[in-house]
Amino acid sequence: MQRRSFLRACAGYAALGAAPSHSAQGEVQPRAYSRTRLTDERAQPLRAETLVAGRNYIFHYPFEGTPCFLIKLGRPTGRNVRLRTENGNGYEWPGGVGPQRGIVAYSAICTHRMTYPTRQISFISYRERSTAGAAAKLNTIHCCSEHSEYDPASGARVLSGPAPQPLAAILLEYEPATDGLYAVGTLGGDMYNAFFAKYEMKLELDYGSGRARRRVDGVSVVAELGNFCKQQVRC
Numbered sequence: 001m002q003r004r005s006f007l008r009a010c011a012g013y014a015a016l017g018a019a020p021s022h023s024a025q026g027e028v029q030p031r032a033y034s035r036t037r038l039t040d041e042r043a044q045p046l047r048a049e050t051l052v053a054g055r056n057y058i059f060h061y062p063f064e065g066t067p068c069f070l071i072k073l074g075r076p077t078g079r080n081v082r083l084r085t086e087n088g089n090g091y092e093w094p095g096g097v098g099p100q101r102g103i104v105a106y107s108a109i110c111t112h113r114m115t116y117p118t119r120q121i122s123f124i125s126y127r128e129r130s131t132a133g134a135a136a137k138l139n140t141i142h143c144c145s146e147h148s149e150y151d152p153a154s155g156a157r158v159l160s161g162p163a164p165q166p167l168a169a170i171l172l173e174y175e176p177a178t179d180g181l182y183a184v185g186t187l188g189g190d191m192y193n194a195f196f197a198k199y200e201m202k203l204e205l206d207y208g209s210g211r212a213r214r215r216v217d218g219v220s221v222v223a224e225l226g227n228f229c230k231q232q233v234r235c
């Protein structure tokens with residue numbers, strides 16, 4: 001997303017002293033969070049060229065307990081894609097960033113029943129290749145819980161399954177001088193309050209007391225999904 005247009009959008013509600021998620025017309029506005037540099041697993045600034053196309057990467061944003069996918073699609077995405085949340089509010093996903101505008105990030109919390117990748121297991125992931133006998137289509141984010149499928153090249157719009165709305169988008173900035181990436185906000189139907197309520201006890205166990213709800217500030221480590229969690233369910 002162009003930094004200037006994002007800041008312009010945010011400036012409007014900063015002046016009001018709050019960050020509403022919807023305008024009076026029912027248009028979902030971007031939510032600004034801390035500008036956070038993405039780093040690699042050695043805590044060095046991540047460079048876009050080091051991402052392997054088609055691979056699943058996980059980082060946490062905008063809270064320490066909310067996982068997101070970072071995916072280099074290896075092809076340009078759609079631009080200014082019109083989408084709707086479950087309650088009918090519209091928004092415009094700006095498209096991928098970086099070389100070819102092919103790098104995207106989304107909340108990894110499925111919008112159906114909030115399946116998400118944990119340290120132990122992941123039922124949701126991006127599928128670039130087919131697995132023998134697999135139900136998942138290629139080039140989709142697929143949730144094996146009840147087979148919701150999202151298109152990462154079009155703002156994670158729902159392709160099939162019971163998901164009622166797209167995955168919430170994580171807004172990225174690309175810095176050409178360093179080939180670096182920053183997370184700067186979210187867009188769409190985020191489900192963080194419901195997520196924290198549903199998984200309160202598990203998040204306490206996994207992240208420590210009160211940590212899952214802490215806002216990420218400054219840096220967020222990007223890890224390959226295979227390093228982040230022990231078992232990936234393929235379906």
Ligand code: FES
Pocket residue numbers: 110111112113114115143144145146147148161162163
């Ligand atoms: S939780 Fe993902 S499809 Fe049901």
